[in-house]
Amino acid sequence: MIAKNNVKDALSLYFISGTQDTDRDLHTVLEDALAGGITAFQYREKGAGSLTGKDKEQMARTLQKQCRQQNIPFIVNDDVDLALAIGADGVHVGQEDSRAEEVRLQIGPEMLLGVSAHTISEAEHALQSGADYIGVGPMYPTSTKSDAKDVCGPEMIASMRNANIDLPIVGIGGISAENAQEVIAGGADGISLISAISTANDPREKAAVLFHQILTAKQKRSDS
16 A cells, blocks of 8 residues: 555556557556556546456456556546455545545545545545545546546646645646646646557557656756
8 A cells, every 4th residue: 555645756657547448458558558657557447348347356456466566556446346345555536426525434544535626626625525636637638538527727736736735636638748747837746647658559658758758847846
């Protein structure tokens, strides 16, 4: 289980995917992404063609083992029962998923709780509900999630920081190597991506490029 004081570092390059997000074997994509430098992984099995039941659990256990071998957190998206059954490092829920405060009671104090937030009020509620980090977005237009909210941009992260939201924040939605530094400059601790890695011809190379962009942006922020 990841230490709570290491959450910010773990969020640096946060890869999210399910089997529906790639034409390749997901465990192969994850292996490449791990080699490229991702710092956390969220198993998000949702949408047309996604796995269910025992198939989903078996895939989760396979992916979790890969993450543990590299000592990075394995987060389950919106499936508390699965997360508890396999002993995942955490659970992430959206605003339309299970209520954050109820999830915190279910998973206890040690497991990580991530919550999606699109407004300052949602971020404040996540903080009050016991979230360990929030995912803010979409940063930019994205087609990966059919239920994506309106684009809020890195400006929303900056607004949250100005409103004294001191939770670790990861930006999500439409992020690429070309705009990743803007998200960090806005006040995020990291970036999260789905298709930028899951559909890449070379996930390892793409992850490595993104990781370099994040490190560069964080260095610029600390120097300013």
